[in-house]
Amino acid sequence: MFGRSRLSRAFILTASLAVTGCAGWVENNLTQAPNPWRRLAPADLPVTLPNSPQFPIVAGRTRTTGAIYTSYMVVLGNPTTLPGENRLTLDVHTLPDSLVGALIQPPRVFPVPLYSTQTLTVTLAREFPGMTVKVADGARRNRYGDYDYAVAQDAANTCVFAWQLISDHDRMLPRRIEAVRLEYRVCGSDRNPRVLLRSFDEMALTLPETVLEIDDLKRL
Amino acid sequence: MNRLIRPLLGAALIGLSVGASTALAASTPGGRALAPGVKVDVAPAPGSGPAAAPGAMDDSALRYYARIGDVERLEAEIARLRALDPSWEPPKDLFTPQAATPGVDESPFWALLSAGKFAEARAAIAEQRRQSPSWQPSAKLLQELDVAEGANRLRGASDTKRWQDVIDAAAAQPEAVACNRLDNAWRLAEAYAELKQTDRAFDRYKTIVSQCPKAKERRDTIFKASRYLSPEQLRELTAIGATANPAAGEDYTTVRKVEGELESGRLLERLGNPKGGALSAADLSRVEQTTRDKQDADAAIALGWYFQRQKKHAEAQSWFAEANGWSPSDKAAEGLILALAGMGKKAEAREAGTPWRGKSSRVDQALKAVADPPRGGTGGGPAAPQGPSELDMALARNDFAGCLNAVQRMIARSGPTAALVQQRGWCLLELKRPTEAEAAFVEAQALAAREPAKSDKPAKPTSRRANSDRGLEDNATPAQENAYGQAVARLATGDVAGLTRDLPRANLTTTQKAEIRASLLATEANRALEDKRYLDALRLLDARKELEPEPRNLGILRGWSLYNLHRLDQAYALFKSLDDRLSTEESREGLSTTWKTIYHDW
Amino acid sequence: MTPTRRDLLIGGTAALLTTAAAGVPPLWAKPFDAAAWRDYADRFLRPEGRIVDTGNKDVSHSEGQGYGMLLAVAAGDRAAFDRLWGWTQRNLMVRGDGLAAWRWQPEGGVTDRNNASDGDILIAWGLLRAAEVWKVEAYRAAAVAIVKALAAAVVVEQAGLTVLLPGRDGFRKGDSLTLNLSYWVFPALRAFAALPASLLPDPALWRKVADSGLVLLAKARFGAYQLPPDWLTLDAKGGVTVAEGFRKQYGYDAVRAPLYLALDGYRDPYYFRPFAMLAAKSGGDAIPATVSLPGGTTTQVPASVGMLAVYRLACELAGTGNSVTVPPLAATEDYFSTTLAHLSALAAQSLGIAP
Structure with a gap:
């Protein structure tokens, strides 16, 4: 198509919904404000982490935003004296289970793309004040595909910040899940960032429906 | 938070239906049916239409304000027309009901305009012009609409951080950023600054401080600009603001003082930051001077800690003592004790803590550090006469x-x-x-x-x-x-x-429980506001007030709740009292937003 | 309704049209007449009754069918009209809710069943015109059915405005709506509002839609020329921004806004000034086909002849004193450009600013 670009994406995205009999304005009863965090026993978290004496699970929390977002936070031990908590967060974006929900979805709790240069700079400055920060040139890979990360250092400590979006709903994600966003922030005294990333590299998601791993796909 | 909540009211308050234009069209005498095949009139170009006779003033706005009884605007309009033509006199019949003038009655458009419904006014005018092609709205109506609309567009863009839109709106309607709309002029400068066009931002600020006559406006502008401009630029701005285009009766010395106040503020901030590094001798003496001038106890305490960190205990002691002299507090006493202890004057240190002993945890702790450092550091024996422990120092x-x-x-x-x-x-x-x-x-x-x-x-x-505000407990x-x-x-x-669930069973003292309860209520009130449950927010804040006096930030929150409940008088009174005590950006925003809503001054 | 010159022209009789052919002023595109229609039909109307979008891989869509039906009525070509309407019913009205699927491709037919509200509106308006001109009640009944289906599917209230969703599905994001102001075909909305209450439960609804369109056109002004975007977002509080997820520009869609206003007899310069300003700022150079918003970056692609015809109309009505030269339609002019040129001619004729 040259020149005229019209009636584009929105049509194609929604054409398959085949909604019938539901016309006019539907009142938006979804609130976008997240509900308060609730505690969650580590055993009930939808993620399994390798045993790590340096970064044990201190506590788990969960909260929902509207009807389709559930977030989990795993706070990990922090052997340094730096400010800020070590943690792994998961945001699970499920597909609405009603037609009304399909028409009216609250805005995403995380942006896509996850970071721009600008927002990443702001985030890293907030997470690691006063440290030297470098965004890794190449991505790394865990069980769920490639992820990006940054490393922050000062004289005594090293920190890593990794982020990942699982959005391959054709192959990896179950039908009901639209996307999973992961974020991992850990500070330690080891100078080698790979050691700090180990938990993120080896974690396994245990959501109610199975998320397939990259290796599963290769075997298929 | 406020930014998000504020426009809501706009939508809620303005419930006027868009259908106004049809009702309007039906009631006007100007519309006429066209015979088949008859060529309809062509709208003359603006300005070429039935212009007012030479010398005659366009008094449509004047008559409208008179009819709705808006005396303030009426007087402003009379003054404006007089300025245009000193020989002009307001019509004698302003307040007598006017016979329906032939042609189109403009008052519905004016009503939409003064309700802040600019787009609706445009729609109604367009519909009217469609029906009466020979009619033209008065120049005054169009001009007011242009400016109000431009100002509104600019504010909307600025509220949603669409900085380029702010600049475009100002370019399309320069009057929207004139001195009488200072807030918009600031927003324009801010838009340039946010887009990193600092030179243009600087130019805008320079225009404001040289063109707007009021000293207070110039002063506020420099404070606003301090977020974006370098110290050199601020110095230049201050110099311009203090001298350019002086108006009779205005005292610009307050403008000149701004620079010193800004500078001390910056230095104090650095002073309080352990990583801020040492200040130069000149900077330090500047802060010391303003601190003494203003007898600012908080600044004196900050200076005390600055010296204490550098182990200059004597200087630290003298500043803590100054602070305690100007305004006795357990914070000052705490510093005094530790500074004296650092100088080896234990007896004096204990003496300095006497008034607060048993009443302030921070003083008790400081005294403990002087007399009885925690064991462990030295093998666990009873307190040996030695300096504060590593922990206490930290x-x-x-x-x-x-x-x-x-x-x-x-x-x-x-x-x-x-x-x-x-x-x-x-x-x-x-x-x-x-x-x-x-x-x-x-x-x-x-x-x-x-x-x-x-x-x-x-x-x-x-x-x-550390840093607990719980002085007495x-x-x-x-x-x-x-x-x-x-x-x-x-x-x-x-x-x-x-x-919330566990609190009733928790083993806490009454004071502790009240403090936690108050914090929970504040958190919930905040959530209620974000959920737009304004009555709940007030209910929670009222409950909290029973436990503790309301701090400033919650006062602001209460103000926005009242505002969104359309209790504008109460909101205004609250913002006003907060602003009178200490004027901050939040209090000023609350005050001006409420004021503008009450008086439709958008 | 008192017939006006506009009614006669747009309603159209072949007799009137043919008499208007002589003495064309050089700056205007040719008036729309029987010859123009024959040429249009030769180039874009396939024998089976579909209008081909030659700029877009020869697809057909509901908008094109609507334009074709309107022009056929204006030219008094009932046979062509019936072929157009028949093809539309057979191939596009396959959704079961009375609205047309928006696009039909030579390979594959209807692959996306969503509707495009402007297409439905144009088709219904064409049917209403045909019912008046040829006195056929069946056309009116078909039009009313489409208007009712539109009211049920795409007319919604938001922030005190009554707005048209661009299609039934997919234009709500959270509590915001994605809208396209070029879907407000103002003269059609007026025709819907004029339907008797015996046929339509709430004709006044369409007056509200039209009024809201005027309100939105006053709100949706961006960039240095204060132009409306092709796609905009209307939030729950009535705020208007350039829509995310679409090209952030003014262009091939929004250029129709002044055309439809003019076709409906609006002449308030305020509504035409942004377009006239764009034309004026382009000076002697070609007017760009699109302008990014709010940045103002323009494409290398110049406005087509049909778009220039709209700009000429806008300049005239804005009273900005500038003018736009409209070259004659080229032999290869595409469907969209040709259609805009003819509709602009109709608007200018009806407003009395062109013969």
């Missing part, structure tokens, strides 16, 4: 990483104690690691249960929460202190629901 410096190190070393040497682990909890909280802090308090509680004796008796606090048992620490940590992790 706490005195507000160095919480140092606190963790010290606690860890002490635990490594002589095992964990409830007091040490609890101290670790307080320091973790300061480092924004509340989850680990909560775990530390739980661990401390378990340790305390196993430690002999003192566990259930009211005791002096066994560890120290009842004596809590170690168990209560631990429970309190856990509660504070849970608040910080956002575990509001769980804490």
Whole structure:
């Protein structure tokens, strides 16, 4: 198509919904404000982490935003004296289970793309004040595909910040899940960032429906 | 938060239906049916139409204000017309009901305009012009609409951070950023600054401080600009503001003072930051001078800690003493004790703490550090006459990483104690690691249960929460202190629901419980506001007020709740009283937004 | 309704049209007449009754069918009209809710069943015109059915405005709506509002839609020329921004806004000034086909002849004193450009600013 670009994406995205009999304005009863965090026993978290004496699970929390977002936070031990908590967060974006929900979805709790240069700079400055920060040139890979990360250092400590979006709903994600966003922030005294990333590299998601791993796909 | 909530009201208040234009069209005498085949009139170009006779003034706005009884605007309009033609006199019949003039009655458009419904006014005018092609709206109506619409567009863009749109709106309607719309002029400068076009931002600020006559406006502008401009630019701005285009009766000395105030503010901020580094001798003497001039006790305490960190105990002592002299406080006393102790004057240090002994945890802690440093550092014997411990030094410096190190070393040497682990909890909280802090308090509680004796008796606090504003408090048992620490940590992790559930059963003193309850209510009130449950927000704030006086930020929150409930008079009175006490950006925004809403001055 | 010159022209009789052919002023595109229609039909109307979008891989869509039906009525070509309407019913009205699927491709037919509200509106308006001109009640009944289906599916209230969703599905994001102001075919909305209450439960609804369109056109002004975007977002509070997820520009869609206003007899310069300003700022150079918003970056692609015809109309009505030269339609002029040129001619004739 040259020149005229019209009636584009929105049509194609929604054409398959085949909604019938539901016309006019539907009142938006979804609130976008997240509900308060609730505690969650580590055993009930939808993620399994390798045993790590340096970064044990201190506590788990969960909260929902509207009807389709559930977030989990795993706070990990922090052997340094730096400010800020070590943690792994998961945001699970499920597909609405009603037609009304399909028409009216609250805005995403995380942006896509996850970071721009600008927002990443702001985030890293907030997470690691006063440290030297470098965004890794190449991505790394865990069980769920490639992820990006940054490393922050000062004289005594090293920190890593990794982020990942699982959005391959054709192959990896179950039908009901639209996307999973992961974020991992850990500070330690080891100078080698790979050691700090180990938990993120080896974690396994245990959501109610199975998320397939990259290796599963290769075997298929 | 406020930005999000504010426009809501706009939508809610303005309930006027868009259908106004049809009703209007039906009622006007100007519309006429066209015979088949008859060519309809062609709209003349603007300006070529039935213009007012030479010398005659366009008094349509005047008559409209008279009819709705808006005396303030009526007078402003009379003044404006007089300025255009000094010989002009307002019509004698302004307040007598006018016979329906032939042609189109403009008042529905004016009504939409003054209700802030500019787009609706445009739609109604377009519909009218469609029906009466020979009619033209008065120049005054169009001009007012142009400016109000431009100003509105600019504000909308600025509120949603669409900076380029702000600039475009101002370019399309320069009158929207004139001195009588100072807020918009600031928003335009801010838009340039946000787009990193600092030179243009600087130009805008220069225009404001040279063109707008009021000293207060110039002064406020420089404060606004200080967020974006370099010290050199601010200096230039101040010089311009203090001299350019002086208006009779205005005193610009307050403008000149701004620079000094800004500079001291910046220096004090650096002073208070442990990582801020040392100040130059010139900067230091500047801060010392303004601190003395204004007898500013908080600044004096900041200076005291600055010197204390550098181990210049004598200078520190003199500033803490100054602070205590200007305005006695346990904070000043705490500094005084530690500074005197640093100088080796233990007796004087104890003396300085006397008025606060047993009444202030921070003073008690400081006294403890002087007389009875925690064991562990020296093998556990009774207090030897020696300087403050590594831990106390770290706490005195507000160095919480140092606190963790010290606690860890002490635990490594002589095992964990409830007091040490609890101290670790307080320091973790300061480092924004509340989850680990909560775990530390739980661990401390378990340790305390196993430690002999003192566990259930009211005791002096066994560890120290830095930066606490709890000056005076009842004596809590170690168990209560631990429970309190856990509660504070849970608040910080956002575990509001769980804490609310557990609070009634928690082992806390009355004071502690009230403090936690008050914080929970404040958090809930905030959520209620974000959920647009304004009555709930007020209910929660009222309940909180029973426990503690309302702090400023919650006062602002209360103001926005009232505003969104359309209780504009109350909102205005509240913002006004907050602003009178201390004028901040929040209080000013509340005040001006409410004012503008009440008077439709958008 | 008192017939006006506009009614006669747009309603159209072949007799009137043919008399208007002589003495064309050089700056205007040729008036729309029987010859123009024959040429249009030769180039874009396939024998089976579909209008081909030659700029877009020869697809057909509901909008094109609507334009074709309107022009056929204006030219008094009932046979062509019936072929157009028949093909539309057979191939596009396959959704079951009375609205047309928006696009039909030579390979594959209807692959996306969503509707495009402007297509439905144009088709219904064409049917209403045909019912008046040829006095056929069946056309009116078909039009009313489409208007009712539109009211049920795409007319919604937001922030005190009554707005048209661009299609039934997919234009709500959270509590915001994605809208396209070029879907407000103002003269059609007026025709819907004029339907008797015996046929339509709430004709006044369409007056509200039209009024809201005027309100939105006053709100949706971006960039240095204060132009409306092709796609905009209307939030729950009535705020208007350039829509995310679409090209952030003014262009091939929004250029129709002044055309439809003019076709409906609006002449308030305020509504035409942004377009006239764009034309004026382009000076002697070609007017760009699109302008990014709010940045103002323009494409290398110049406005087509049909778009220039709209700009000429806008300049005339804005009273900005500038003018736009409209070259004659090229032999290869595409469907969209040709259609805009003819509709602009109709608007200019009906407003009395062109013969």
